[in-house]
Structures are given as structure tokens and as C-alpha cells.
Amino acid sequence: MNDVYHTFSTDNGVTWAxxxxxxxxxxDRRIGVFGSGYxxxxxxxxxxxxxYTIIGWDDTRNTDPxxxxxxxxxxxxxxxxxxxxQYQVIGGGSSRAAKVVLAGVVGILAVxxxxxxxxxxxxxxxxxxxxxxxxxxxxxxxx
Numbered sequence: 158m159n160d161v162y163h164t165f166s167t168d169n170g171v172t173w174a175x176x177x178x179x180x181x182x183x184x185d186r187r188i189g190v191f192g193s194g195y196x197x198x199x200x201x202x203x204x205x206x207x208x209y210t211i212i213g214w215d216d217t218r219n220t221d222p223x224x225x226x227x228x229x230x231x232x233x234x235x236x237x238x239x240x241x242x243q244y245q246v247i248g249g250g251s252s253r254a255a256k257v258v259l260a261g262v263v264g265i266l267a268v269x270x271x272x273x274x275x276x277x278x279x280x281x282x283x284x285x286x287x288x289x290x291x292x293x294x295x296x297x298x299x300x
Contacts, residue, residue, distance in 0.1 A: 158183040158184065158185055158186065159180075159183065159184040159186060160178055160179075160180045160183050160184065161178070161179040161180045161184075161201050161212060161214045161240075162176045162177060162178055162179060163176070163177050163179050163210065163212060163242055164176050164177065165210070165242075165244070177242070179212055179214075179240045179242075180214070180216075180238075180240075182218060184214070184215075184216050184217065184218070185217065185218070186217075188217050188220045199215055201213060201214040202214070207244065207245065208243065208244055208245045209241055209242060209243040209244060209245075210241070210242045210244075211239060211240075211241050212239065212240050212241075212242070213237055213238065213239045214237070214238055214239075215235050215236070215237055215238075216235070216236055216237075216238050217234060217235050217236075218236070219234045219236055220234040220235075221234075
């Protein structure tokens, strides 16, 4: 079983923060591609700035442990999981520009929804009037 941990330093490595476990459950290397003798274990991937770090790792937690061969459906699944660690507040939450853009997007969605609804109502009305016209024609033909 493996886990991914994270730590950081703000003084060029003189001192370090405590190790924090990133994985929400241990990686079981006995199942999936690892259990069939394949060595595809790769180190976690890391991308970092002063504000946050993104960490990615491979995990076989979605493999069905009751399936024996990796050729069968549900066996040998190896997925990539990610986690983000944030060190500083990232701006943009209270910016006027962000609020204007959000209001614009909501407005466009509302107008689109109204046009879609108007189209359905209009189409339903056309279908009903076509049916009424056909019925009148058939009555006229019968007479």
C-alpha cells in the first residue's frame, strides 16, 4: 500500500511544514496492473506556484479485485487522481470585472432559456393548428 504526502518550505529548505497526506485512501499495489507483475508505478507529478500546488498520482482503486485477468472488463484499471494544495488566497472573488462577466453569462443563459421555451411553445402551437386544419379538411371531404 502506498500514500502520497506533501510538505513545503518557505525559507529555501531550512525548515519544512509537517507532512500532509494527500491521498484520501491508500493505493493498493496488489491489484490492477501491479498485481499482474507489471511495474508501471510512476512518481507523483507536481506543478507548483507560490499560491498553490497541484499533485497527480496513479491509482488502481477502480479495479475490480475479484477479476483475475487484466484482459477482462473491470480489471487492470489505472487512473490518475489529483489534489490541489492552496497556500494563499487567490484573487478574483470580489473583483468588479468578475461580477460583470458573471452577470453577463447568467443573462445570456436566461435569454437562451427563454428563446428555447418560446421555440417549444411555438412548435407545439403549430403542431396543434396543423392537426386542427387536417381535421377540418377531413370533415369537408366526408360531407
